[in-house]
Amino acid sequence: MPFRSAGGFAPGINISWRVRGTDMTGTNTHYILTEWESETNTNELIVHLYTLPARNVFEQHNENGKACSDLRKLNKSHVIDFFEHLIASWQPIEHWGEYSFINHETRAIDVTISTERTILERLLLRTIENVQPRNEIAAGSRKFTWLKPEKVVQNISIHRVIQCDVNISAAGVISVGFDLNHSFRTSESVSDLMKAGAILKGDRVIDKYNNMHYEFDEVSGDTISDVVPELRQSVIDYFVKERKQAWKVDKLDPKMPVVYVKMYNGQRSAYAPAMLQKELTFESLPPAVVRQTSEVYKQNANLKIATLLEEIQNILRRTDKLQFSKRKLLVEQSGYDVTKIENPILSFGRNVTQPQPKYGLEKGGVAFGQPLAINLLVYPEFFETKLEAITAFNEKLCALSSKWGVPLTILKKSGAYKNKSIDFTNPHQFAILLKELKDTAFKELTLVIATEKIAGMWYDSIKKEFGGSAAVPTQFVTMETLQRADDYILGNILLGLYAKSGIQPWVLSSPLASDCFIGLDVSHEAGRHSAGIVQVVGKDGRVLSSRANTSTEAGEKIRNDTMRQIVYSAVDQYQRHYGEMPQHITFHRDGFCREDLNSLDEVMESLNVDYDMVEVIKKTNRRMALNVDRQGWETKQGVCYVRDNLAYLIATNPHPRVGTAQPIKIIKKKGSLSIEAIIHDIYHLSFMHIGSFLKCRLPITTYYADLSSTFFNRQWLPIDSGEALHFV
Structure with missing residues (x-):
């Protein structure tokens, strides 16, 4: 059995714990993070690792994707995966077709090598996906989607989706992160929509059986019983003979036309339209559908966490590769410290200080x-x-x-x-x-x-x-x-x-730990990539300039020259306002930091300015919750879990009717500040969104950088916007 008895929770919403904690008020409080650390270590998992020769140095990160797909078909096994030059499986790969390998080892991975950690993460996730009941759950692309909709309104169905990821630390610790969301799609298939003329070229579609996402391209003149060039056989034969999934096509009309869809890389794939559904974004939903499904997708913390815990147990117990103990869901058991950060006091005009912007403005007016x-x-x-x-x-x-x-x-x-x-x-x-x-x-x-x-x-x-x-x-x-x-x-x-006119309604009344903050983000839109920056200069959280060094980037990484220009601009703005050099700068990177920190070291050392590089990750695939005296799960604004240089923070407090708070992930990559000081600054900067009474989930450093780079890509932002925040 993959689950060990070490305390447990009863089915349903009310979850009881054998392991208990006591908070500062003396009540029994249990804190969880939807990241489950396994009892299984990587040294217990023996895998077959094959090294393939490099065939195209420009495609070395993904060239083995097709090889991996072909090997699954040749060996009639879905549990084969790849990363860079490696292909991994639990069993020996017998049939290689046109491919060859230059090395084969059977062993546990070397956890000091990031490539081997990544390929085992991918293999474990594929293993978990492969053992789910296919008549109940469409598993694939890190998602587990329930085929039966939770609700159907106006022929639009809403489906429960649990997103999972597997992470392996350098110590060989395996953790599974998970979150619950929902997807919207037409309850009718693409085949039905074709008859009504309701599917168009460019529409997003999804394979309802395996979560593969595509762009609809065209209807073919062939039928699903005709041989098509891409498959070298008919669609029916492909699923009956090659995939051994006759149940997908045995009830389809052989005269049904073949449709073509485009994959993310532009390649086309032939499909039976009855296997596809049209995907819908939340923004495209009719207002009546939004209203009538809100109780499904806007789940309060108690319902969401209880559902998550129950369903993730069902998903994970189906594999024998990993074992889990329920006590490891408690954050203290995974090495986290729980802290609570107090809200900042804000400063307004006429020397008024107040925690709430609305009341502060009523009493004192704007700060500047x-x-x-x-x-x-x-x-x-x-x-x-x-x-x-x-x-x-x-x-x-x-x-x-x-x-x-x-x-x-x-x-x-x-x-x-x-x-x-x-x-x-x-x-x-x-x-x-x-x-x-x-x-x-x-x-x-x-x-x-x-x-x-x-x-x-x-x-x-x-x-x-x-x-x-x-x-x-x-x-x-x-x-x-x-x-x-x-x-x-x-x-x-x-x-x-x-x-948008440079008027500052409020500032922080107490100083932050760093002199200057720089928010960095790379925006991706229509094939364009740009770096956005907003300087939050001084210890009061004020945006002194949005004159962003916004430049076109080749990809996710910001170039060294762009980084240098960002630093020059930030230091210049600080000197203009304060008449002196900053002693310390904190970089808040929206997402993962791929920049060359050695090059940045050289710049900062030459300026005699200390710095910290911090990743602020807004999409964590995690939820945080606490349960006080078994009264049900809830979220609390300001609660933070800290472990070494990693933290999860809840920065908002949505009403239960709105949904469950999404935490942000904070990783200190480099620097001299303590992780506690970094978290404190990030939390307080989330109160500095001055364009609305609504508090922001993110610090304005990354929130504004994200908005500004998106505006730049859409050509809505001038090259030099001065102090005007066009993007709020």
Whole structure:
């Protein structure tokens, strides 16, 4: 049995523990992280390791992917995997076809070699996927998707998905991380959608049996009983004879047409359309579907954690390769210390300090203000139908801004466009008008007022022409929002306007551990890669400049020259504001740090500035939760698990109706600050998103870097935006 008895939890929502902890209040509190450390060590697992010769030095990281796929078919085994030059399996690989190996070893992996750790991680995950009941769970691509939907609304089905990853440490410790999410897809197959003309080239589709994701390409003239070139046999024969999965095709009409889908690498694959479903993003769902499925995908912590713990046991007990003890789900048993970080106190105008932005602004106004003048770009039809509502909105906005210490003037420039004899819904005519407006009348921060539909049509054009081309920040508000604007909505609109004009509504009242923070991110969009940076300079968490050294990058790694320019810019901005060099800089890298730290060492040493490099990972595939006196699972903002130079942090506290908090992962890669100081700074910087009352889950260093690099890729960000945060 893969599970050992060492305390346990009962089935269902209420989970009882034999191992207990006591927090500072004297109550029995149990902390868990959805990362299960196995009792099995890598030295207990014997694998067959084959070394293949390099055939293409430019494809050395993925050239053996096709070889691995072919070997699975030749040997009728799914449990074969690869990484770089290695192929691994539990059993000897007998049939090699056109491939050959230059070395074969049967042994436990060498945990000091990262390549061998990675290939065993992949082999273990594939092993876990392979033993799941295929009539219940589609397992593949690190996902376990339940075939039976939890709910179907308007022919859209929502499916439970558990995402898993396997990690092996340099000490040979094996851990399985897991999280629960949901996927949306059409309940009808692509075959059904084809009859209704509801599937188009470019739509995202998924193989409902193994979680493989594709892009729909075209319908073929062949049927699934015809021989197709890609398979050298029919689709039916491929599954019956080669894959031994007749159950997938035995009830299909032999006259069903073959469809072609594209894989991520651009290669095409032939499919029976009945095996595919159309994938839907959450954003594309009809409002009625969102409302009627919210109780499924917005699970509170108690339900989500209980479900996760129950289902991950079922998934993992099906393999005999790994053993687990339930006590290892308790974080203390995995070597973590549990800490609680207090919320910061914020500083506002008139020397007011307060933990809550809304109340601080009401009492003291903004910390650093100045008069603000804005333009309005209003959908012309509203001057006749909604003028009274717009006027009332303007008056309330100006009154609240004045109360917060920022005199607000709304410029009257509507004559430049409202009587133009053009179709404002025609993208070509509207694009020409924007060029005229940004060259003549619209030089100031602009508030755009339109319907939700018109705003969607205008958004990209206005952001490119005003923001990217003319460095004029813009903010959108829909008429629907304008007509129901209370003080909270008005406040959020003002905060967005302030952030885009360099007005600082609040700062941290207590200093941070580092003098200067640099947020780094590489954005990927439409084949473009760019590095975004925002400097948070000084100990009060203030963004002093968003003049990003935003440059096109070749991939995930930021080039040495770009890193140098980022440092020069940050030091220059710090000196401009403080008249001295920073003593310490902390880099917050959004995601994994692949940069050359030796090169960075040289730059920082020559400047005589200490630094820390910290990875801030927003997608962790983990959940944190605690259970006090068996009252049910919950999440607590500010709770942190720390082990060596690694930490998990909950930085938000969503209402149970909204869902369960997602933790962030913090890894100290290099530097002199303690991990505790690093966590403290990151948590306090998550309170410094000044564009909204809503608190951010991430520190603004990486949050703003992510936004700025995305804006740059979409051509919405000027080369030099000064202190204007265009992206909030």
